Amino acid sequence: MDLNHKVIAIDGPSASGKGTVASRVAAALGFHYLDSGALYRLTALYAQKQHIEWNDETGVTKLAQSLPIVFEGQTVWLDGEDVSEAIRTEAIGMGASAVAQLPQVREALLQRQRDFLTKQGLVGDGRDMGSVIFPNAALKVFLTASAQVRAERRAKQLGSPCEGVAFERILADIEARDEADRRRPVAPLVQLPDAELLDTSEMGIDEAVKKVLDWYGKK
Secondary structure (H helix, E strand, O other): OOOOHHEEEOOOOOOOOHHHHHHHHHHHHHOOEEEEEHHHHHHHHHHHHHHOOOOOOHHHHHEEEEOOOOEOOOOOEEEEEOOOOOOOHHHHHHHHHHHOOOOHHHHHHHHHOOOOOOOOOOOEEEOOHHHHHHHOOOEEEEEEHHHHHHHHHHHHHOHHHHHHHHHHHHHHHHHHHHHHHHHHOOOOOOOOOEEEEEEOOOOOHHHHHHHHHHHHHHH
């Protein structure tokens, strides 16, 4: 059975708000939600816990193939431990970017992501949802915002001021991840020709969610 008509693929850079938008769109439609970035963050965190270097493709791939994870609502369990907050640190974000550049790791997580699609429907967000995981998705969205705006959002999320040394570090980390995502040889982050562009720099979450739902309703 071809279920691609019940897939919305939302791609975009770090801290663009795609996770919040995707999860709300999924809730509105009664679809499942897949946070693919969490899988890479979990892989990076698990490798760290197992003392395996992020550039060790063979070692990290073995972990990715048997990642002991459970998603329960907003809670993420890794090997029986609640790591919902641990996977959201900037350090693990950079680790996720590093392991995502490893072809064998991406291959290991490919089918795992596709298995999230059932007849209930799916909204997935990540870097290559539309280009690699679900190339025949009914709707593809490239959701972005300026680096400055994304840094401000991340700072507020962390309870940090939107100025000073700490903020400059957040902004630098986001810009570094953007560059790494764009330049990686395997599935680089790009806006696909058949993807709708959604720039949320001056847009609230509710407005962004409505836009995606409107696009999907016209499919």
